[in-house]
Amino acid sequence: MSFELTILGSGAAVPTFRRNPTAQYIVCNDRHILIDCGEGTQMQLRKYSIRFQRISHILISHLHGDHFFGLVGLLSTMHLMGRDKGITVYGPEELENIVRSQLEISGDRLDFDLKFVKLNGKESKLIFEDNLIEIHTFPLKHRIPTNGFVIREKTKERRLISDAIKDSGLLIEHLPKLKRGENVVDEKGNEFDVEDFTWPPHPSYSYAFCSDTRFDESIVPHIKNVNVLYHEATFIEKDADRAKSTFHSTAKQAASIAKKGEVGRLLLGHLSARYESIDVHLEEAKTIFENTCVVEDGDVFRIDEE
Amino acid sequence: MSFELTILGSGAAVPTFRRNPTAQYIVCNDRHILIDCGEGTQMQLRKYSIRFQRISHILISHLHGDHFFGLVGLLSTMHLMGRDKGITVYGPEELENIVRSQLEISGDRLDFDLKFVKLNGKESKLIFEDNLIEIHTFPLKHRIPTNGFVIREKTKERRLISDAIKDSGLLIEHLPKLKRGENVVDEKGNEFDVEDFTWPPHPSYSYAFCSDTRFDESIVPHIKNVNVLYHEATFIEKDADRAKSTFHSTAKQAASIAKKGEVGRLLLGHLSARYESIDVHLEEAKTIFENTCVVEDGDVFRIDEE
Numbered sequence: 041m042s043f044e045l046t047i048l049g050s051g052a053a054v055p056t057f058r059r060n061p062t063a064q065y066i067v068c069n070d071r072h073i074l075i076d077c078g079e080g081t082q083m084q085l086r087k088y089s090i091r092f093q094r095i096s097h098i099l100i101s102h103l104h105g106d107h108f109f110g111l112v113g114l115l116s117t118m119h120l121m122g123r124d125k126g127i128t129v130y131g132p133e134e135l136e137n138i139v140r141s142q143l144e145i146s147g148d149r150l151d152f153d154l155k156f157v158k159l160n161g162k163e164s165k166l167i168f169e170d171n172l173i174e175i176h177t178f179p180l181k182h183r184i185p186t187n188g189f190v191i192r193e194k195t196k197e198r199r200l201i202s203d204a205i206k207d208s209g210l211l212i213e214h215l216p217k218l219k220r221g222e223n224v225v226d227e228k229g230n231e232f233d234v235e236d237f238t239w240p241p242h243p244s245y246s247y248a249f250c251s252d253t254r255f256d257e258s259i260v261p262h263i264k265n266v267n268v269l270y271h272e273a274t275f276i277e278k279d280a281d282r283a284k285s286t287f288h289s290t291a292k293q294a295a296s297i298a299k300k301g302e303v304g305r306l307l308l309g310h311l312s313a314r315y316e317s318i319d320v321h322l323e324e325a326k327t328i329f330e331n332t333c334v335v336e337d338g339d340v341f342r343i344d345e346e
Numbered sequence: 347m348s349f350e351l352t353i354l355g356s357g358a359a360v361p362t363f364r365r366n367p368t369a370q371y372i373v374c375n376d377r378h379i380l381i382d383c384g385e386g387t388q389m390q391l392r393k394y395s396i397r398f399q400r401i402s403h404i405l406i407s408h409l410h411g412d413h414f415f416g417l418v419g420l421l422s423t424m425h426l427m428g429r430d431k432g433i434t435v436y437g438p439e440e441l442e443n444i445v446r447s448q449l450e451i452s453g454d455r456l457d458f459d460l461k462f463v464k465l466n467g468k469e470s471k472l473i474f475e476d477n478l479i480e481i482h483t484f485p486l487k488h489r490i491p492t493n494g495f496v497i498r499e500k501t502k503e504r505r506l507i508s509d510a511i512k513d514s515g516l517l518i519e520h521l522p523k524l525k526r527g528e529n530v531v532d533e534k535g536n537e538f539d540v541e542d543f544t545w546p547p548h549p550s551y552s553y554a555f556c557s558d559t560r561f562d563e564s565i566v567p568h569i570k571n572v573n574v575l576y577h578e579a580t581f582i583e584k585d586a587d588r589a590k591s592t593f594h595s596t597a598k599q600a601a602s603i604a605k606k607g608e609v610g611r612l613l614l615g616h617l618s619a620r621y622e623s624i625d626v627h628l629e630e631a632k633t634i635f636e637n638t639c640v641v642e643d644g645d646v647f648r649i650d651e652e
Contacts, residue, residue: 054426057392079419080386086363103451109419113385116411120360134451141447145409145440147490184453 041172043068043193043245043343045268047335048084049076050309052274053106060084060337061106062251062310064270065095068191068343069172074098074114075189075249081110082117088338093123097168097175100131101251102161102186108135112142119150126153130167130177132185133158161185164262169194178262180253182287188259190266192246193344198238205237245344248303251310254284255293260300267346269303270335272310276320279312291321295328304346306332347478349374349499349551349649351574353641354390355382356615358580359412366390366643367412368557368616370576371401374497374649375478380404380420381495381555387416388423394644399429403474403481406437407557408467408492414441418448425456432459436473436483438491439464467491470568475500484568486559488593494565496572498552499650504544511543551650554609557616560590561599566606573652575609576641578616582626585618597627601634610652612638 051059061078367384
């Protein structure tokens with residue numbers, strides 16, 4: 041089991057030679073998730089040798105083109121390559137019509153089930169969970185309704201202490217209860233304290249995605265204590281007015297959110313094409329929050345090693 | 347003045363690491379034209395250092411995604427980079443709604459005039475002309491209505507013979523008439539034969555684009571004698587059945603069209619991702635038409651040097 045993030049696109053609205061528009065690929069306990077899908081995402085997935093038919097959930101933050109223009113092409117290619125496994129897309133209401141109308145016009149019908157879940161960019165809620173992970177959304181503050189996301193590992197099972205269990209009289213059927221953290225009483229009335237036979241679970245890790253948004257402290261409770269926070273940093277301080285008027289953030293503002301959220305690590309992305317170097321972003325952010333890096337296309341981060 | 351073709355994408359429906367979906371950039375006598383606009387075209391234009399704000403005409407052959415999914419992203423980036431010069435898109439009727447609805451949903455309004463000209467994939471006609479070039483469309487035979495295109499230089503001006511004109515009594519105001527190929531009679535009644543004072547014009551070159559289409563000899567009159575013919579060659583002969591059922595062509599079929607059309611040179615593209623090598627395409631085509639090449643992304647061809 042692992043929790044890994046691959047940056048497929050780290051640029052802003054205008055892609056550059058080095059920075060594709062926003063897209064991120066996450067593997068969390070064998071769940072394969074795509075966040076945003078800017079133009080060229082399918083080529084980036086291929087470039088980084090990611091087997092994209094494994095993706096089962098696609099989260100779209102908002103309907104600015106640099107966050108979704110690659111979606112219809114990716115779905116189309118999944119179909120052409122023989123996909124039959126369903127996929128769920130979470131995003132703004134209008135997305136479904138945009139995607140389906142383009143797929144329909146080509147005259148080809150998908151051989152897999154394509155499901156859309158509407159997000160309105162106004163509420164925080166759980167949008168997916170299974171036995172191992174949860175995905176939450178919360179509102180960001182941008183020019184149009186925009187969704188942030190948090191992916192969390194659920195509390196893991198306690199780990200069995202083999203040496204203690206051996207010759208204790210515990211039976212195999214008792215172990216699931218111990219793993220869940222419950223004490224066991226066997227048929228003869230013998231009591232087994234969970235603390236004696238298990239170690240605490242491994243920690244559960246979490247990742248939060250915030251793009252695009254202006255500086256907005258109301259998101260702090262949603263990203264509180266995540267291991268890794270990705271926050272957009274379209275601008276630097278000298279362009280703070282521009283950040284404000286376009287509902288984007290500066291690197292320093294992103295760092296301020298990271299600090300208030302007491303997160304483990306801050307990743308900055310969505311850098312405007314106007315900046316040739318990342319130095320100022322990094323310098324400004326680090327004055328507020330030291331454990332910061334500016335992401336590049338192709339970067340891979342182990343969330344569970346933070 | 348020049349006539350140059352740059353291959354931006356040479357792949358078929360499923361892009362590969364080396365072959366992007368279809369897009370071609372043409373400069374013909376300083377007219378800048380894009381044919382098709384598969385996903386990632388804006389990145390390809392950037393990769394090959396093409397100043398894409400110069401593009402004034404975009405021709406879309408048909409509405410399969412690998413031929414137009416990059417259009418909205420390109421137009422969006424043109425806007426974000428400050429474009430104010432109008433642009434005309436020629437393509438199937440439904441294209442306008444697809445593009446405008448995606449642009450509208452982002453909440454941004456274009457600062458340039460975006461005009462759509464509808465092509466129905468059923469008729470051959472002149473769709474654009476000015477003093478130097480003409481663009482024609484003609485129907486291809488694919489699963490959905492599809493347009494082929496021919497770009498032609500108009501007949502050029504005759505070239506003045508300086509030594510003959512000097513001391514001949516011809517005045518500057520007489521020269522345009524000579525260039526147009528007309529004899530001149532001056533105010534005194536002196537006659538000047540155009541053949542004595544001008545050389546014939548340089549040849550006019552032409553380029554035809556045929557993708558996607560099944561083998562269809564009815565296109566031959568439209569591409570007759572062009573200097574360069576681009577024809578799709580999605581398949582090779584061993585997959586001829588698949589070519590037929592999907593309304594595509596084999597390399598040999600494309601070569602047969604080139605031979606019947608008595609063109610100067612044949613370019614093959616839109617190769618299916620199933621083929622790792624271009625060798626069979628080339629070999630099969632050359633048995634029919636020797637002057638053939640298989641294009642790659644980034645290839646540049648001088649149409650006026652063929």
